[in-house]
Amino acid sequence: MKRDNNSLYRKVYKTEIGVVDPGIKDIPLLRKLPVINKAAELLRAGEVVAFPTETVYGLGADAGNPEAIEKIFQAKGRPQDNPLIVHIASKEQLRAVSDSSLKEDTLNLLEAFWPGPLTIITGKSSLISEKTTSGLDSMAVRFPSHPVARALIEEADLPLAAPSANISGAPSPTTAEHVYNDLQGRIPLLIDGGPTWIGIESTVLDTRSEAPVILRPGGISQEEIEKILGKEIRISPSESDNKGQPLSPGMKYSHYSPATPLILAKTREELLEKIKEYSSCNTKVILSEESREQIKGLLPAGMEVISMGPLAKPEIIAGRIFALLRKLDRPELDYIIVEGIPEKGIGLAVMNRLYRASSKE
Ligand code: TXA
Numbered sequence: 093m094k095r096d097n098n099s100l101y102r103k104v105y106k107t108e109i110g111v112v113d114p115g116i117k118d119i120p121l122l123r124k125l126p127v128i129n130k131a132a133e134l135l136r137a138g139e140v141v142a143f144p145t146e147t148v149y150g151l152g153a154d155a156g157n158p159e160a161i162e163k164i165f166q167a168k169g170r171p172q173d174n175p176l177i178v179h180i181a182s183k184e185q186l187r188a189v190s191d192s193s194l195k196e197d198t199l200n201l202l203e204a205f206w207p208g209p210l211t212i213i214t215g216k217s218s219l220i221s222e223k224t225t226s227g228l229d230s231m232a233v234r235f236p237s238h239p240v241a242r243a244l245i246e247e248a249d250l251p252l253a254a255p256s257a258n259i260s261g262a263p264s265p266t267t268a269e270h271v272y273n274d275l276q277g278r279i280p281l282l283i284d285g286g287p288t289w290i291g292i293e294s295t296v297l298d299t300r301s302e303a304p305v306i307l308r309p310g311g312i313s314q315e316e317i318e319k320i321l322g323k324e325i326r327i328s329p330s331e332s333d334n335k336g337q338p339l340s341p342g343m344k345y346s347h348y349s350p351a352t353p354l355i356l357a358k359t360r361e362e363l364l365e366k367i368k369e370y371s372s373c374n375t376k377v378i379l380s381e382e383s384r385e386q387i388k389g390l391l392p393a394g395m396e397v398i399s400m401g402p403l404a405k406p407e408i409i410a411g412r413i414f415a416l417l418r419k420l421d422r423p424e425l426d427y428i429i430v431e432g433i434p435e436k437g438i439g440l441a442v443m444n445r446l447y448r449a450s451s452k453e
């Protein structure tokens with residue numbers, strides 16, 4: 093047995109990778125694949141399995157089995173007080189895992205966005221382990237749209253607790269390779285279903301009160317939610333409420349950070365300033381397509397830049413950002429500078445991740 097950082101002993105696995113052709117979208121067909129059967133068997137036996145969702149890869153286990161859930165916390169090195177999202181594969185399954193009936197507004201949101209990257213906070217039924225919710229009286233639940241995720245949940249016939257399949261604190265994984273780099277030897281099976289398409293995690297929305305609150309911006313934007321509800325909604329103003337209690341426990345932890353210090357430049361001016369300031373170091377710059385064109389002539393010789401995509405298409409930037417942070421996380425680099433983008437639509441979620449990944453100076 094290998095010794096983990098915090099003196100707990102963790103099982104060492106030979107991590108198997110099962111490839112699923114991303115072209116297969118048919119759920120009944122996916123459920124017949126040997127890799128999905130094997131994964132479902134492992135999950136029913138209380139093991140963990142990494143699998144693709146439309147947002148990022150998840151690390152799943154039976155949400156009703158505390159020993160299985162403990163393996164998720166161990167594999168990721170995740171703090172015990174950070175609860176997990178329960179993944180389901182039908183709206184009927186929601187009734188089985190939750191304890192309360194939902195408001196009409198919430199049902200309208202589920203109608204509009206499920207399956208998809210919207211997580212709602214509700215009460216849990218006794219089917220869900222306290223370990224999954226870190227002892228909270230509330231539960232986060234979502235119905236992912238990725239056919240592999242749906243086939244796996246259906247075939248295992250279990251609600252799956254699944255955080256992002258990265259080592260705690262690292263950028264979330266958008267390819268099987270990212271998962272393998274973080275979790276090899278820590279999990280028995282990884283389903284490779286190709287790159288995820290949204291690229292950042294789901295929106296976490298607390299719908300328990302009359303005024304819903306976004307606890308974590310994500311794949312479904314504030315504007316999209318407001319359009320369905322016909323009213324304005326709030327975004328959790330800070331990482332804590334006025335009693336100092338984090339609303340979404342995960343928001344209090346340092347997150348998404350590459351080991352190389354990341355400098356966030358919010359404006360074009362700041363971008364040029366930072367490029368100048370760090371020009372004598374080994375620095376790489378992540379910027380928009382537009383900025384790359386416009387400041388080409390102003391870059392110090394030898395400073396490499398990499399495009400995150402066009403500002404006009406923030407969904408492309410969302411799809412690439414975590415992969416870029418991982419790609420540039422190389423020991424020979426001193427700094428990564430990243431350009432900020434407008435906090436509109438999915439751009440808000442991208443900026444939330446960049447704020448939290450960047451070095452606080
Ligand atoms: O897109 C996603 O949501 C991905 C994929 C795999 O589905 N999952 C994901 O899980 O991002 P994770 O564990 O990395 O982030 C879950 C977030 C954390 O910030 C956690 O604190 C919050 O959801 N959360 C979970 N249960 C909660 C609860 N009962 N109340 C408030 N926040 C909760």
Ligand code: MG
Nearest residue numbers: 255256257264
């Ligand atoms: Mg995560």
